[in-house]
Amino acid sequence: MARSQGKQLALLLLLLLCNTLFPTPSLADDAGLVVSAEASHKISKKFTAGFETEFRSRNNFRTAERVSLGPSLSYKLLPWLKASVSYNLLIENNKEHLTYQDDEVSYNNWRPSYWGLRHRFNVALTASYKIQRVELSLRERWQYTYRPSQTIDNFDFDEGMWEDYEVRGKGKNVLRSRLQLEWDIPKCKFDPYASVEFHTTRELEKTRFIVGVSHSVKKKHSFKLYYRYQLTGSGSDDPNIHMLGLGYTYKF
């Protein structure tokens, strides 16, 4: 009876995430890929260290957007509470920036896409609560990203020539709040999960909705396959994006 109630609850929550929270996708949306690989090692009962690398694409899978890599360390404060820190070096393909003159027709400046570095530091607390076979978790992550200054190309249509443009270094703080549900189906190696995550600065910058499945092999290897829809806040010109995610984790 209790098992049956758990299934019903999980299904209900998944439906709520999928059907109620997910916005209607638009034709103008972009699509991309996220591929990640992680190695993690349990140093002690409470400490786990890891190293992750990730690749992302955009422009309907045609353009590489980011490669990242970095270590992480997590500590189990309580059986239901985990603290973690991580660093990521982001090698990012920044999008072009095109501006127009006052007539809104004539070009003004064009900075083509360029590759640049960013340094990202994360500190997170994750609280988990299991209701039978459904695990509900809430993660609060403070994310600080520093972009060093960089000189890039800019075509000034007024001058009719290429010139150097300095992208100034700056830091950015983001609070990421993620609510996730994961369902451990008995006698099934595929565990479905769904989450919603809010990226907040002074305003809501983006919201991510994820549904996926994870699959473990002999507790050492685990894979996940997911779909992510990223809804961009009104303050950004970036389109919303559909992402196909593939992840692999090796535990040793």
Place this chain on the structure above:
Amino acid sequence: MKKILRYSLMLTALTLALASCVKDDTDLSDVIAQYQVEPVSIEPDYNDLNEAPDVPVTDENDSAYNDYVENTSWNKVIEINYSGNTATVTGSVPGVTVRTDGAHVTVMNMSGPVKFVVSGKTTDGSLKFYGDKRFQILLNGAEITNPHGAAINNQGSKSLYVVLADGTANCLQDGPEYTLVDEEDQKATLFSEGQIIFSGKGKLDVIAVGRGAIRSDDYIRVRPSVKINVTSSALDGLRANDGIILDGGVINVETTGAGAKGVRSGGQMLVAGGRLVAISHGDTRIVTTDGITDTATCAALYCDTLLTVKAGTLKLKTTGDGGKGLNAKQDVRFLGGSLHAVASGTKEVKKPKGVKVDGNFTISGGYFYSYSRRSDPIDVTGNTSVAPGYATYSLTPVVLTIAY
């Protein structure tokens, strides 16, 4: 089955990752290529020009009749020969007084038309004329430098015929500081209150370091076969208050002064032949008086009133800030000939423009080319009228070409 699934996923990921090498930038290569086009090269051109025979007007009722030195009888002749710091005067004409002070020669002409044959070289001399009678200066291998003012200064208001003797090279140069005389203008190395008409098959170099190079408070006419090379590091190169008529000849003008014009016509300008290469290198001149700031941009050719081009070649280039190739304050009528205008300067203070027309612009023949590196190739305040029948009409962000 699991392995197949696992490897399939990996393969899919790898395939998609490898496919992600396309840029998502807007393709602006064609647009940028239009901006990065190199303009035609415009440099002083000292080569001879094949010109049609210069046929003097013989109709006395023609307004140009008196501009032809051939239509006057020149039987009164005085020769002036410079040598170092002295000048030797040969010949006398009743009503004409010639005074010399070293190599500084002053002529008072109360007679009729008199021809002054000038030759020799001085580095501290001059030639000055008084009297309201038209006269002729035949430059017969003369090199006159006046460190303190104009090399030739005509205070009379009648025609000054400057004839360049066949095959001769002549040079006039001023100095950086002018010694002024009360109630007398002295605006250029070669200055005349009256009109100046250039003719002959010789060459004249005019260098200005203190003021303008050639200036008339009336008009200037240049006839075929004449070769004039002007360089000015101070004010305008060739300037006339009441208009300029180019019948022919080879003229090269180069200025470097801030706000200076290569050629400036205060009255109507007519180009009917010849080849004019005018280049201004100066930046915008900024003058603040009593707290009011005034700016003056350079121009290779500046015309205060109507400019008409019927034939001939105009090559105009400006390289300084805000410079204009052609700056016409009123209408421009382009009926034939060719015009190349290039503005490659910066726009810190003012916008550089290949061609700027404050009035109407009409074109019905010839070849017209204008390039502006940092703004539209042509800026017409009034109406633009391009007659049908052209072979080429091409307008890009920086170049306009119209060819008939």
